[in-house]
Amino acid sequence: MFSKTRLQLTLRNAIVLFIILISLSIALYGYMRVQLFNRVDQTMESMTTRFGKVLVAQATDAMPTLELSAPAFPLRQAISARLSNLDRPVYQLLWLSEDRLVSQSMMKELIPDLSEKEIQQFSPSKLNEDPQNVKIGEQYYRVITLKDQQVGYMVDANGGIREPIETIQYITNITTETDMLHSLFYVLLIGGGLGLIITILAGFYLADRALIPIKLSWEKQQLFVSDASHELRTPLSVIQAHTELLLRHPEQTIEQESRYISTILKETKRMNKLVNGLLTLARVDSNQTELELKPIHIDKVLNDVINQMNYLAEIKEIVIQTELDEAVLVHADDERIHQLLIILLDNALKYTHEQGFIRISLKKYTQTVIIEIVDNGIGISQLDLPYIFDRFYRGDKARSRADGGTGLGLSIAKWIVEGHNGKIHAESKSVGTRLVISMPLLTL
Ligand SMILES: Nc1ncnc2c1ncn2[C@@H]1O[C@H](COP(=O)(O)OP(=O)(O)O)[C@@H](O)[C@H]1O
Numbered sequence: 001m002f003s004k005t006r007l008q009l010t011l012r013n014a015i016v017l018f019i020i021l022i023s024l025s026i027a028l029y030g031y032m033r034v035q036l037f038n039r040v041d042q043t044m045e046s047m048t049t050r051f052g053k054v055l056v057a058q059a060t061d062a063m064p065t066l067e068l069s070a071p072a073f074p075l076r077q078a079i080s081a082r083l084s085n086l087d088r089p090v091y092q093l094l095w096l097s098e099d100r101l102v103s104q105s106m107m108k109e110l111i112p113d114l115s116e117k118e119i120q121q122f123s124p125s126k127l128n129e130d131p132q133n134v135k136i137g138e139q140y141y142r143v144i145t146l147k148d149q150q151v152g153y154m155v156d157a158n159g160g161i162r163e164p165i166e167t168i169q170y171i172t173n174i175t176t177e178t179d180m181l182h183s184l185f186y187v188l189l190i191g192g193g194l195g196l197i198i199t200i201l202a203g204f205y206l207a208d209r210a211l212i213p214i215k216l217s218w219e220k221q222q223l224f225v226s227d228a229s230h231e232l233r234t235p236l237s238v239i240q241a242h243t244e245l246l247l248r249h250p251e252q253t254i255e256q257e258s259r260y261i262s263t264i265l266k267e268t269k270r271m272n273k274l275v276n277g278l279l280t281l282a283r284v285d286s287n288q289t290e291l292e293l294k295p296i297h298i299d300k301v302l303n304d305v306i307n308q309m310n311y312l313a314e315i316k317e318i319v320i321q322t323e324l325d326e327a328v329l330v331h332a333d334d335e336r337i338h339q340l341l342i343i344l345l346d347n348a349l350k351y352t353h354e355q356g357f358i359r360i361s362l363k364k365y366t367q368t369v370i371i372e373i374v375d376n377g378i379g380i381s382q383l384d385l386p387y388i389f390d391r392f393y394r395g396d397k398a399r400s401r402a403d404g405g406t407g408l409g410l411s412i413a414k415w416i417v418e419g420h421n422g423k424i425h426a427e428s429k430s431v432g433t434r435l436v437i438s439m440p441l442l443t444l
Pocket residue numbers: 347348349351352375377378379380384388389393394395396397398399404405406407408409410411432433
């Protein structure tokens with residue numbers, strides 16, 4: 001049951017984390033890319049404004065001349081000007097119509113390491129006007145193409161034909177940037193893969209950790225339910241068996257059958273007690289029970305409970321000695337404290353022989369209140385002592401007694417004390433039992 005939940009939890013965690021990781025990676029990569037290319041584009045655009053539609057005249061007799069509409073520079077001068085002014089070389093290409101380069105012989109060395117044929121890959125007809133990346137061999141270039149520009153004309157050597165120059169391109173080598181982006185891509189890819197593995201492993205571990213308390217409380221709940229049904233079954237079957245015995249002799253009088261009837265009554269009472277205890281604990285488990293805390297005088301509550309239980313003590317000829325400080329104020333739930341004291345006194349009376357004694361003391365210290373209930377009864381064996389606050393746990397000596405205990409009393413008592421930020425513990429030497437409760441004192 002839990003392994004399936006664990007797997008589901010793990011996968012869900014891993015998927016969520018992985019999506020976050022991937023989104024972050026994509027965002028990082030995209031951001032880096034935009035930043036890098038923006039810088040390149042800005043540099044190139046500053047070229048277009050700085051040099052305007054400037055180009056170059058190269059007037060030698062044998063070659064065509066250029067008639068350009070802006071101030072003219074010798075081509076190579078223009079290039080060196082760019083090199084010194086900008087943080088990266090940006091090259092210009094001029095195109096005639098039909099993807100012909102202006103005076104290819106003049107421009108041969110325009111872009112280092114590129115042959116004429118390779119330069120043809122920048123043909124304006126293949127590119128649109130947005131900045132584009134073009135890969136030639138191992139190198140990457142960023143290209144801005146400005147089409148339909150009236151840059152000027154190329155005039156052939158005889159001054160005969162004038163062809164319009166329509167396209168200017170600005171080109172820069174961006175191999176460093178693309179290499180960087182590629183490395184980043186691989187780093188993110190590997191990082192993402194490792195991240196996925198780690199998320200799954202961590203998710204598995206975390207899901208396991210997260211499930212521990214749930215598992216524990218589930219097991220506790222399971223145990224509670226099975227213990228409860230077990231405990232309820234015993235009185236039920238006793239009642240059933242005795243009722244059947246009664247029906248076997250319908251002619252008998254109640255007096256004659258009183259043995260069976262009193263057993264039925266006793267078991268019914270026990271069941272009533274059990275069901276009440278179970279209800280209290282079930283409400284505690286589902287956090288439905290809240291303590292209504294208000295300032296109360298705990299010595300008064302203690303006196304009430306002692307008076308209420310006194311007749312039981314008289315029946316067993318048990319002497320109850322008290323030593324109670326007065327006006328002991330605590331911040332507490334009246335009814336729960338009452339219930340707590342009944343549980344403890346009931347135990348003390350139940351597990352103390354006739355003519356025994358019970359000593360109850362209430363002491364007020366600077367910050368705490370200590371209640372002690374000591375008896376000289378059957379005591380609790382060292383083996384039982386660690387478990388007496390567990391649900392349904394009944395000590396060995398107690399179990400053999402037909403006194404209708406349920407084993408729920410002390411677990412309810414513990415919950416009440418802890419709900420009041422207090423502590424409870426039990427001690428027992430060879431004879432007798434000492435129960436000590438400490439709670440915070442309310443100082444006004
Ligand atoms: N005053 C006491 N003297 C001897 N044993 C005690 C005393 N109080 C509690 N115990 C032991 O602790 C166990 C748990 O107590 P409790 O939860 O009240 O259950 P129950 O009284 O129904 O058996 C008892 O079964 C008994 O063994």
